[in-house]
Amino acid sequence: MTLMKSSILASVLVAVTLMGYQPANAQLTSDRPVVDITDRPVDIPHHILCRCVHRIKRLAHACIERNAEITKRCTHAIRFLLRQGRVELAKRIARHCIHHIEVTTKRCLHAxxxxxxxxxxxxxxxxxxxxxxxxxxxxxxxxxxxxxDSGRRSIAAIKSLFDDRPTDSVGG
Incomplete structure (x- = not known):
């Protein structure tokens, strides 16, 4: 074994020993009792909860990011159309984007x-x-x-692009 591998192995062995665990073939170097890792009870419900929480938060984050991306692209396109004076097309795009955000949000909530x-x-x-x-x-x-909240903020951001213009049902 190379020096680097043996020092890494020694570090791991020291860390594991300090945590109260010691492999069966390791030498006992202190007065502390040896605790086999398999003797520790595993809290299955707690692990299930941790996995679930992680998965739920990951999904919510992805949904929020998706709404933000839709909003970013839509507001960019709508601003471009408004600068060109193509208000009706901008409103049609806004209605489409708002519908897309509503559907995305609804699907995320269902998931x-x-x-x-x-x-x-x-x-x-x-x-x-x-x-x-x-x-x-x-x-x-x-x-x-x-x-x-992400869906509501996204829709509000799109609708706000038309705040300084006469309102004709932009959507939602």
């Missing part, structure tokens, strides 16, 4: 509901306590709220 339902079922199957269900419910509501 979050689906993940939350599957996570509730997984937690139930694992025998999770009420506290974990409460945390999951809060995360689901926060994610749905963030996505809904």
């Amino acid at each position: 979050i509901d689906g993940i939350c339902a599957r996570c509730r079922q997984a937690l139930s199957d694992a025998g999770a306590g009420h506290d974990l269900f409460g945390i999951l419910a809060n995360v689901c509501e926060e994610a749905k709220g963030a996505v809904s």
Whole structure:
């Protein structure tokens, strides 16, 4: 074994030993008892919750980013058309963009509901306590709220482009 590999292995062994774990073939160098990593109970419901929370937050973030991207492209196109004096085409584009944002937001909310339902079922199957269900419910509501707010902000940004012009139903 090279010097670098052996020093990395030694560092890992020291770190693992300091955390209270020690491999079966390692020498006991202190008075602390050896704890086998397989003896530690695994909190399955907690791990399920962590995976679910990560997945829900990742989906919500992707949805928010998608709405922001649609808004960015639409506002750019609408501003260009308005500068050229093509107001009717700009309004038609705005209605299309608003509809696209509404559909995207609705699909994202539906996807979050689906993940939350599957996570509730997984937690139930694992025998999770009420506290974990409460945390999951809060995360689901926060994610749905963030996505809904994103959709509202995106639609408001598009509609605001027409604020200084006479309003004829731009959308929504």
